[in-house]
Amino acid sequence: MMNIQATLLAAALFCAAGVQAQNEYAEIARLNSLNERVYGIRSMADGEHYTVREGNDIRRYAYATAGEGVSLLPTPAPNLVITDYGFSPDERMILIASGRHPIYRHSYTTQYQLVADGRVQPVLTEAEAPRDASFSPDGSRIVYSDRNDLYVYDIQSRKTRRLTDDGAWNSVINGTTDWVYEEEFGTTRAYAFSPDGTQLAFLRFDESEVPLMEMMRFDGKLYNTAYSFKYPKAGEKNSVVELWVADLASGAKRRIDTGGETDQYIPRIGYTPDGRLWYYRLNRRQNTFEVVLCEPHGAQRVIYEERSQQYVERVDDATITFVDKDRFLVRQESHTGYMHLYLYSIRRGFLAQVTKGPWEVTAVVGTDGKRVWYLSTETSPLRRNLYSVRLDGKEKRRLTTGEGYYTVAPSRGMKYCITTFSNATTPNRVEICDGEGTPVRTLADSRALREELAATRRPVKEFFTFTTERGDTLNAYIVKPRDFDPSKRYPVLLTQYSGPGSQQVADRWSLDWEDALVDKGYIVVSADGRGTGFRGERFKKQTYGRLGALEVEDQLSLARHMAAQPWIDPARIGIYGWSYGGFMATSCALKGLGLFRMAIAVAPVTSWRYYDTIYTEIYNNLPQYNAAGYDENSPIHFARMLDDGKTRLLLIHGTADDNVHFQNTIEMARALNRAGKQYDMMIYPDQNHSMMPDDTHNVRQKMIDYTLEHL
CATH class of the missing domain: 3.40.50.1820 (Alpha/Beta hydrolase fold, catalytic domain)
Structure with missing residues (x-):
């Protein structure tokens, strides 16, 4: 048996070794914290200003000129925990999600605060678990989900109308997505406003036949409990998804016919700029993808179709980009074997291949109706650079000059963009550029980190x-x-x-x-x-x-x-x-x-x-x-x-x-x-x-x- 002094010495050495070991990842985390970023960027409607989230404040800055920025919250600011925020269409109000109670990876319930007329006040207070709230296009209403049903809140009268009444946990979901759509299609909000704000299209998920998954929770309690949720494993039943449209004034609802096949996916819904409803339709095998347009008189037609022997790459918001009431851009790989952009017309079909070459378009940044800005791997599969090109495929320009990896946050109308650049040897540099890629000013350059990396000769x-x-x-x-x-x-x-x-x-x-x-x-x-x-x-x-x-x-x-x-x-x-x-x-x-x-x-x-x-x-x-x-x-x-x-x-x-x-x-x-x-x-x-x-x-x-x- 070890004597007391030896025991104490061994314990001290063990503790010292433990502290040292714990510092190894802490040092990596410290260095990562010095890699500067700009969070929560939102372009304002004029395309000349943007907002960012700084702690529990929202500040407005000009793209073109440096300045301290202007706080958009009343002073003194209330004790908020800003998780997310959105402006009303006229930008006179801000809807703030305060706090976050996770459901799954992307979804959460929260409390909402409305910033209007120099005041911050709680809204949607009657809701038990509100989520996915947003302003209507005319700014008069807020639509949100609560316990699998949709509600509309009138800002002026402060009255709430319930749009759906059959929502139930592990059974029916209205206006938000089920587990598998959230995880794999990357969206939680399953509703869309018509441009005039009178109609609300939404998805209804019937997951009653989806097998139940029970996940045990312990949470430090005397008795553990099972958390049950619907999870469709490979080959098992999915939710049956329907498309509905509600009139926001009257609350009247009608179902949109999405075809005779119910074992399919409807990953996205929306409206064209002139107010026609569209939806994505994807078969269960995911090798046939269609964009379906609903005409005002009730007829439907497929305005884009893509097929593949294996699969169509997973679709998202950037798969289709509407340019105007007739033209839309498609990002796809089936035609040439590389992911590229194509211009289509609702009336005339295919118009032009916009990009081409043995490289891939990785993201559509934006369009002004004449040109499209995009990120691609043209210089190397390992890199991303920003380009713009006319919609007929002519006058392509490379707008970023760094040899590395860019991400881009565009302004409205593509007047400016905020780029974040890094490469293997250089941590983040955040810059504002104009629409031609000319640097305007630097927002962050991770200088302290760069100097430390150079001094320590970090591999x-x-x-x-x-x-x-x-x-x-x-x-x-x-x-x-x-x-x-x-x-x-x-x-x-x-x-x-x-x-x-x-x-x-x-x-x-x-x-x-x-x-x-x-x-x-x-x-x-x-x-x-x-x-x-x-x-x-x-x-x-x-x-x-x-x-x-x-x-x-x-x-x-x-x-x-x-x-x-x-x-x-x-x-x-x-x-x-x-x-x-x-x-x-x-x-x-x-x-x-x-x-x-x-x-x-x-x-x-x-x-x-x-x-x-x-x-x-x-x-x-x-x-x-x-x-x-x-x-x-x-x-x-x-x-x-x-x-x-x-x-x-x-x-x-x-x-x-x-x-x-x-x-x-x-x-x-x-x-x-x-x-x-x-x-x-x-x-x-x-x-x-x-x-x-x-x-x-x-x-x-x-x-x-x-x-x-x-x-």
């Missing part, structure tokens, strides 16, 4: 390509320790995501937990394998119908490529991934046959049968028609292949993950147990898929510690 990404044994050339990056010596041998961690259409290898500045390992003498490498994005349709869609086959081959090839380098220790190769990347890390650990000394899988999918309909079926077809694509590459079915004498496997999961359910890790553990395999596990009680905000630091420090111990 940066170096980009390279390598060719697999099958002849495929993949983009990759490597980060080496600052004192790298090619005569030595280093451990290497492969970090990846690998999901369809994704990208990890990009020329932009970033730091994460892996960079703490570089400080400890490790090398970090990442490669985008087959199936990832921004290299054309053919490269991306190779993985269709067999998720986890080609992607795993490519990561194993990367591991072998690194093992062959004279400065890599081939006995110390690890791999990490989160979500789809967790699926990959688990698969590589099992199929690697001892190639990896360590693997970390966070929130991994372990069978695509457990994941949702929209994401899984677009890339893997329905399990009823492609059972092999679901089972042959499921890690659960080859748990016996784990060489636990050579490979340490760590599974990490939050028990309240409503996205990739804890079920995935439980069933993986069951399979490993049956196969008699040893592995490690870290569980985060009541944490969601991102483990934010409660365990953001803890999970990353855990991965640092685990890697230092086992790799």
Whole structure:
């Protein structure tokens, strides 16, 4: 037995080591906090001013001239927690969402405050759980959702009318989306105003036949409780979605015919500038996409259609951009195999191909009716630059000059834009430019961070390509320790995501937990394998119908490529991934046959049968028609292949993950147990898929510690 003095000394050393270890990710987080951004940018109607959220204030600035800005809240400002805000059409009022009570990843309920006539006052106070509120186009009303029903609030009379009355939890949803639409189509608001503000189109979700998922909640209580919600897993029933239109004055409602097929998706709805209702229609396989226009007399017609043998890339707000009452832009890849812009007419059909070349348009920034501004990969799949071009495809101009990665927030009418630029060696620089890309002034340049990075000679990404044994050339990056010596041998961690259409290898500045390992003498490498994005349709869609086959081959090839380098220790190769990347890390650990000394899988999918309909079926077809694509590459079915004498496997999961359910890790553990395999596990009680905000630091420090111990 150890004596008391020795015990106290050992405890002190243990505590000191723990404090030091905890500082490793804290240092990464500190550096990230110095990477400057501008939050909550909103262009004002004149195109000459913009607003931003600064703490619990909303301030207005001019694009063209520097200044301190003007607070748009009364002084002294009330004690608000500004989550979001929106202006009335005349910009005389502001609707503020104050506080956030999460439902799922994007959705939340909140309390609303109305800023008008120099005062801030609570509104929608009769609502129990209001959400997704917005002004009508004439500014006289606020429409919002409460407990799966839609309501309209008259600002002048302060009276509320209930538009729907059949909303019920786990049964019917009006005007907001169900779980799978929210997660995969990236929207929570499922209503749209007509331009004159008299009509409200909305979606009604009948999810009564969708299977029920029960997620256990513990929350430090004596008795745990089950949180039940509707979650359609691959091949199971989806919500039946209907399109309705309500008259905001009378409350009268009518249903819009969306065709005889009910097992389909309606991802977006809206109105043309001249007031005609339109909606997206997508079949269950997601390989036929239509834009349907509703004429005033009741007739409907398809104004755009796209088909693909595998799938039509997931549609969003920027898939269709209406230019005026007749013309609209389409962003699609089926015609040439690269994502490009096309101009169509409602009356005449196809008009012009606006962009072309062996590169991709990644975002539509805006249009003034004569030109369109867009981001593309024309200089490199790893980079993004801003261009503009006439709608007939002529007079293309590159507007940004930096070699790296731009994101853009445009002004109304494209008079100005706020660009955020970075590359592998340069943290964020935020600038205001005019519509021709000429810099006007700098808003932020991360100077303190740049100076610190230069002073410490922090290692940066170096980009390279390598060719697999099958002849495929993949983009990759490597980060080496600052004192790298090619005569030595280093451990290497492969970090990846690998999901369809994704990208990890990009020329932009970033730091994460892996960079703490570089400080400890490790090398970090990442490669985008087959199936990832921004290299054309053919490269991306190779993985269709067999998720986890080609992607795993490519990561194993990367591991072998690194093992062959004279400065890599081939006995110390690890791999990490989160979500789809967790699926990959688990698969590589099992199929690697001892190639990896360590693997970390966070929130991994372990069978695509457990994941949702929209994401899984677009890339893997329905399990009823492609059972092999679901089972042959499921890690659960080859748990016996784990060489636990050579490979340490760590599974990490939050028990309240409503996205990739804890079920995935439980069933993986069951399979490993049956196969008699040893592995490690870290569980985060009541944490969601991102483990934010409660365990953001803890999970990353855990991965640092685990890697230092086992790799």
